[in-house]
Amino acid sequence: MSVPVLTEAGALLARYDVLISDVWGVVHDGVWALQPACDALTRFREAGGAVVLLSNAPGPSQQVAGVLDKKRVPRQAWDRLVTSGDVTKALIAGSHHHKVFHIGWHDDRSIFEGADIVLVGEEEADLVVATELNDYRTETPEQYRPQLARFAARGVPFICGNPDLVVHVGEDLLPCAGALAAIYEELGGQVAWAGKPHRPAYDLALEAARAARGGRTVDPAKVLVIGDAVRTDLAGARMMGFDSLFIAGGIHREETMSGGVVNPAGLAKVLAGLPIQPKAAMGALG
Structure with missing residues (x-):
């Protein structure tokens, strides 16, 4: 029907x-x-x-x-x-990890306020949190694959702060953090999805x-x-x-x-x- x-x-x-x-x-x-x-x-x-x-x-x-x-x-x-x-903040609090590598806009870092974490470089990180691409208007998710492969090889857990793959901004269809998380899972990495x-x-x-x-x-x-x-x-x-x-x-x-x-x-x-x-x-x- x-x-x-x-x-x-x-x-x-x-x-x-x-x-x-x-x-x-x-x-x-x-x-x-x-x-x-x-x-x-x-x-x-x-x-x-x-x-x-x-x-x-x-x-x-x-x-x-x-x-x-x-x-x-x-x-x-x-x-x-x-x-x-909101879900990401709860997942970070429950993760028991403290050294975070952030992928996303600087403004998204408000989710880290009050959390017992420090933002670090790739080599030090024991947790990746992706809220967006760093610049979703000029970058593609595939550009992140080499870096994501290095994290996956080390077994670093990954929190996806926006499970959407793409989003419309006016007439433009632009990538979201979910596209990065999908690549990370494809590479064998562990993803916690913070959202629908x-x-x-x-x-x-x-x-x-x-x-x-x-x-x-x-x-x-x-x-x-x-x-x-x-x-x-x-x-x-x-x-x-x-x-x-x-x-x-x-x-x-x-x-x-x-x-x-x-x-x-x-x-x-x-x-x-x-x-x-x-x-x-x-x-x-x-």
């Missing part, structure tokens, strides 16, 4: 108590807020629902909240925000949802995951036993959209083989 394509999400959203929504590609496009999506989330909250934004952004949630403000994502559209940066679709991220999201609901229990059958990535959002929903809404106009838009509307054949191809299909699809949340 084909996945229904919606033009308006209100009736579907009303069946749930909690929305766990992706951010990049759903709530904003990497440049500005997607206003219809923000309006839909705001209406859901006004009707008594709770919205948790779950992002694979590598910064801690307080930093990413400031970024959302700058992109004009209204605070009334969400209750709580959980990021890969892995359980630690969803455990934090459920904790945030309970807090947003005043401590009330969250029924998994009343949780809807909204996302644009089959590999992360839909896989995470399936792993947790949550329903999902697929946003076709995000990361898969070259395959699923034609002339600004969902192409049913392209959509079916992208979703083919999934053991559990999303409840519905939309070009964009609204």
Whole structure:
């Protein structure tokens, strides 16, 4: 049976108590807020629902909240925000490693604040933390392969602070830290994934949802995951036993959209083989 394509999400959203929504590609496009999506989330909250934004952004949630403000994502559209940066901080704390080699932007180093670590060079490191490529606009993941091979040969564990492989920034499709982690696993290295679709991220999201609901229990059958990535959002929903809404106009838009509307054949191809299909699809949340 084909996945229904919606033009308006209100009736579907009303069946749930909690929305766990992706951010990049759903709530904003990497440049500005997607206003219809923000309006839909705001209406859901006004009707008594709770919205948790779950992002694979590598910064801690307080930093990413400031970024959302700058992109004009209204605070009334969400209750709580959980990021890969939050998960990364927890993984670092539990790793018992202290000499860290960081791959990523300097601004991402806020995840190390308060941690019992020191940033060191390649030869001294006993842990690698990758939040992004150092410059994802000019570099490719393959350029890192020789360095990653040296770390893997030494058995250095690797924390991936953003499991996404790529992300849209406006019209550009740019690589993320997940592409580095995929190479590291290919080389035989050990990777801890700090974000979707892995359980630690969803455990934090459920904790945030309970807090947003005043401590009330969250029924998994009343949780809807909204996302644009089959590999992360839909896989995470399936792993947790949550329903999902697929946003076709995000990361898969070259395959699923034609002339600004969902192409049913392209959509079916992208979703083919999934053991559990999303409840519905939309070009964009609204």
